[in-house]
Amino acid sequence: MHLELLDLLLALDRVPQDPRWHPEGDALFHSLQVFDLARRETADRGLWAAALLHDVGKAFASADHAEEGADVLAELVCPRVVWLVRHHLHLLRAPAATKRRLRRTRALADLTRLRRWDLGGRSPAATVLRPEAAVEVLLDGADWTLLSIGGEPAPAHDLRKEPLA
Template identity: 65%
Template structure:
């Protein structure tokens, strides 16, 4: 599983993003920044996983990367993390509908945090972990508690 996740993440290396929205350009660098923000603000390893892998679908298709990424992660990450990857653009695309639909739920709180970290992970020239270090840290922080287990196997 470790190697599968690392391969998915490394697929983002060199994937360029529009400068207008991503001055940091590289999708891997962006994802590692988002992961770092999640680690600083939360002890929830499932949120860390969603932050780290939220854009893995960009290695295949930028336009539908949320759906593609979730499909790639199905069976590797916990259902909650996969759901967050699949829906991480909902607050961008349909903020009112999303807030109304998930009002008062953990899903909305998680989406709002992930959205904030996604927007914050657009800096140039900051130090981030390597992809290997990030996946290792995620694997070693996984908790056996069913509610917060990061992995499905």
């Protein structure tokens, strides 16, 4: 798992982002900032993983990066992390409908935190871990059964299959 996750992260190096929304620069620098924000706020390694990996799909497709990233991660990490990556833009695109559907669930709390960190990881002057160190920190002491494919289940809601209007 270590090398596969590292390869996915390194593929984000120099992947450009729209400077209007991402003044910090490339997708790798942004992802490392989001990971750092998550680590400061929670000990939940599933959320750390979602924060670090939420934009891995940008190496393949910018417009559909959440779907692309989740599809790639489905072979590597637990369903909960895949779900968070797949749905991390729903609070941006359809906030009212997302909040209504996920009302009073852990999934909404997790998405809300991930969204806040995603918005916060945009500093051009931030100091971040190297990608290799970030993956080491994520996996060091982690309960592999929670982060691996057969680990923590995904929330029951698939927001892609439910109309958001």
